[in-house]
Amino acid sequence: MASANPWKQAFNAHVQTLACPTFAFATATAPQTGGIAAPHVRTLAFRGFYAELPFNKYNPVSSNTGFKSDLIAFTTDKRTEKFRDLGGVEGVAASSLPTITNIVEACFWVPSDQNPAVGKQWRIRGRCFVLPRDLDTEDKGVKETKKWLIEKISRNGGGDGSDFDFAKEYKAHFGNLSPVLRGSFRNPLPGTPKELGDGGLAPKRPIGDDQLDEAVALSHFRVAVIEPTRIEYLDLEGRTKTAWVPVGGDAEKDEQLENLGKVDGAWREVELWT
Numbered sequence: 001m002a003s004a005n006p007w008k009q010a011f012n013a014h015v016q017t018l019a020c021p022t023f024a025f026a027t028a029t030a031p032q033t034g035g036i037a038a039p040h041v042r043t044l045a046f047r048g049f050y051a052e053l054p055f056n057k058y059n060p061v062s063s064n065t066g067f068k069s070d071l072i073a074f075t076t077d078k079r080t081e082k083f084r085d086l087g088g089v090e091g092v093a094a095s096s097l098p099t100i101t102n103i104v105e106a107c108f109w110v111p112s113d114q115n116p117a118v119g120k121q122w123r124i125r126g127r128c129f130v131l132p133r134d135l136d137t138e139d140k141g142v143k144e145t146k147k148w149l150i151e152k153i154s155r156n157g158g159g160d161g162s163d164f165d166f167a168k169e170y171k172a173h174f175g176n177l178s179p180v181l182r183g184s185f186r187n188p189l190p191g192t193p194k195e196l197g198d199g200g201l202a203p204k205r206p207i208g209d210d211q212l213d214e215a216v217a218l219s220h221f222r223v224a225v226i227e228p229t230r231i232e233y234l235d236l237e238g239r240t241k242t243a244w245v246p247v248g249g250d251a252e253k254d255e256q257l258e259n260l261g262k263v264d265g266a267w268r269e270v271e272l273w274t
Contacts (some may be wrong), residue, residue, distance in 0.1 A: 004069060006264040007231050007244045008049075014110045014120055021046040024107040025074070027085040040085055044107070047173060050225045051164065056176050060209045061234055063172035064165055069153045072106060072124060073090045078222045080190050083130060088265040090132045090222070091145035091177040104128040106226060118236040125230040125251075131223050135166040152227070153228075171212065173223045179206035185217035229266075234274065241272040 015021050025044045048054045050071040053063040076082055078090070086102050104126065111119040132139075135146045146166065153161025174182065183206040184190075188198040207214050230251040231244040243266045245251040252258055252268055261270030 005244070005267050006167075006269055007242075007267070008070065009234065010233070011108075011122055011231075014122065015046060015108060017110060021108075024109075025082075026105045026107070027082070028103070029085050040081070044074045044106075047075055047176070049073060050149075050170070050223070051161065052061060053169070053172055055175060058209065059172065059175040060174035061168075061212060063176075064169055065152050066156045067164055068156060069161075069162060070091070071152055071227055072126075073173070073225050075177065075224060076222050076224050077185055077190055077220050078130065078132065079220055079224075086128055086130060090130050090147045092129055102128050104226060107113075115127075115144055116214075120236070121232075121234040123230075123232040123234075124226065124230040125229050125232075126226045128224060128226045128272050133170060133218070133222065133226065135170075135233050168176045170223060174218065174221055179208050180221075182207035182217060183213075184213070185220045188212060235272075239274050241274045243270050243272055244268065 011089075021042050025042045026039065028039050041132055050073040051067040051069045052200075053062060053065055054071075078148050086104075106124045108122040108124075109119060111117075111123070115178075129145070132142050132145060135142055135149070148154045148167055149166070150161040150164065153164055155161065155163075183204055184206075186201065187203050188201045192199070201216075207217060229246060229249060233244075235241070243255075244254070245257060247263055247266055256269050261268050263269075
């Protein structure tokens with residue numbers, strides 16, 4: 001079951017001040033035979049914590065209510081290079097890949113109202129998983145992913161995510177996008193040169209709120225989550241820096257933090273030099 005943590009409230013308060021909450025998303029693909037590892041950084045839209053989809057009055061699909069998790073959510077097209085950089089695998093099976101492909105870092109910048117040159121920075125490192133579209137099948141990998149998610153979700157007031165409606169959440173995330181962005185999921189393959197043609201998928205008009213069952217777009221659309229394994233908060237105004245790592249986790253051991261700072265729930269909090 002997901003547990004309360006000491007950083008989430010402050011993080012939420014800061015991100016909610018942003019007119020458009022985005023973050024830099026860094027991946028590092030494993031080197032191919034004869035090649036080198038290639039870092040990639042992208043700007044993505046923060047879609048809230050998984051199971052806590054923000055309210056959108058234009059979204060005709062209601063999301064689950066009364067649940068929470070610590071999983072950072074974003075959406076993606078499974079045809080993109082980003083999906084390949086994450087191992088090209090849907091679900092938690094990606095964690096078994098003998099590479100670093102699904103270890104990522106998200107960086108949020110929250111500028112000061114008084115001076116946009118300074119502000120607050122949140123860096124969230126963790127494992128990233130692209131969730132299967134249908135989490136109610138009998139496929140072994142899908143069932144493993146669903147089990148993992150249920151353990152990460154908790155119900156407000158007590159309980160786990162065993163009665164969470166995953167199909168509803170998938171559709172609500174799609175409905176939360178703008179019509180133009182929804183339509184992009186049925187366009188030609190992202191990132192390919194236009195001179196090569198449209199591959200039979202001519203660009204189409206936006207997908208309106210009454211067209212949320214568009215099969216081609218939904219087949220490409222995916223929700224992805226980041227499971228935080230290290231949080232770092234830098235306040236350039238107050239000149240403070242704090243890190244949180246899960247108690248007993250790899251980050252705590254790798255950074256030799258076992259006997260430092262203080263323990264708050266499942267997290268160890270350590271003050272750092274700026």
